[in-house]
Amino acid sequence: MRSLGSFVGVTMPDTQWPRFEVFLIEDERKPAEHVGSVHAPDPEMALLNARDVFVRRPHCEGLWVAASGHVLFRTAEELARDPVSQNGHPGEERRYLVFGKPNHREPLALAACLSAQSPEEALAQALKESSAIESVLWAVVSEAELTRSDRNDRVSFFEPAATKNYKLHAEYPTARLMKEIRQK
């Protein structure tokens, strides 16, 4: 057995893995939502970690991850100080997903899908087209940067949560048992 002190002051050789942003589709009728981030060595592992952190139980239809460096975040405060311009970011035309957070209580949810040459241009376009949408925070990601769960993942990712009844508290009739014992 190693002595208790053997780890003191020893720095672990592991280095922090890159961060990935996680988007979740709870239900096909609801827009995708940004739910947080995970650290992982690659996108496949990020998807697995996201499954373990965000959907061990809740109902879920799909999960997407994107390396944090590929997601543009802008707060309303930052936009007021430093507006994004629609021009001056020439690049390849791609489809972008734009997420908005209507207020501090609601989630950052998908607000627009559009084609643009850069995330900045996509955001500028979304702001112009939907000037009625208020948002305290925006996130923009190119569809091509997403790694997405597909039909083959359903069995291992999402179905276990729905089939193991002994994980449900309703399986344990404690209230009825206590009542019966008290009546005796």
Place this chain on the structure above:
Amino acid sequence: MTDEARLEAFEARIARGEKIEPGDWMPEQYRKQLIRMISQHAHSEIVGMLPEGAWITRAPTLRRKLVLLAKVQDEAGHGQYLYHAAETLGATREQMLDDLLSSRAKYSSVFNYPTLSWADIGVIGWLVDGAAIINQTMLAKSSYGPYSRAMLRICAEETFHKKQGQEMVILLSQGTPKQRAMVQNAINRWWWPTLMMFGPHDSESKNSAELMRWGVKTRSNDELRQVFVNQLIPDLHALGLSVPDPQLRFDEETGNWLIGPIDWDEFWRVVKGNGPCNAERLEARRQAHEDGRWVREALAAYAEKQKTEGPQGPQRPQGPCEFARP
């Protein structure tokens, strides 16, 4: 904005019941306190697998084994939720694990006691998870978004932990004299360590005031401990069971069950590393960390290979996102 103006805006947001999110401005002390709390909480979930894990191979029926496996697996999942929440504040997984394995970090002392009989599994579920749920229900209202959301998921899952434990205690208490004696003995050993889980008295708790001002906690240690005692005592008595406290009495005026003095010397002895199982628990975590080293190394090597040699293995289909309707 000056720091005073930012602090004012920050406190106003908390007063309005808004959640603080990663990337939002926050006082350094708020960030530090949250990392301390959340990482301790994460370590507790991980170390908490050990006392119960010891009984997986000895569960009396297949059903009880499935239930216990699922519960212990949940604790691992909860540890993941919490490490993730701490990472959103800038803490790294590596540093947090290093702090745990080199015994710089704390975790809930209740897990430094041994599980001596099968009845301990029922009592841990009902008492220890029951106490944790009371604390976590409060933390689900915490002002920090990722912590609050992790707590919501954890509370929803832990309700099953508590009820499977309570069901076991009920059945044992109505069983043979030997089973009744076994479950009473387990309660006698777990009662005081469970009460200590709520932490020192309010007058002794150095972090509480600050945590309450910033909406991380909304109720004090003593308040929560009283909620727990009031919930549990009538049920235990109905089952013909008792707690090892000769001074326990019902106070007509307040409707509270009042307990005798808690042995804080024992509490601090165990917190400082001298409980019955502290060394064993840490050794088990170090062993697990060492045993997992090859997996971490393989993952890193595979990621490196993809970087230098391009995509490996089957690729996911690209194309427009399904359900991408805003």
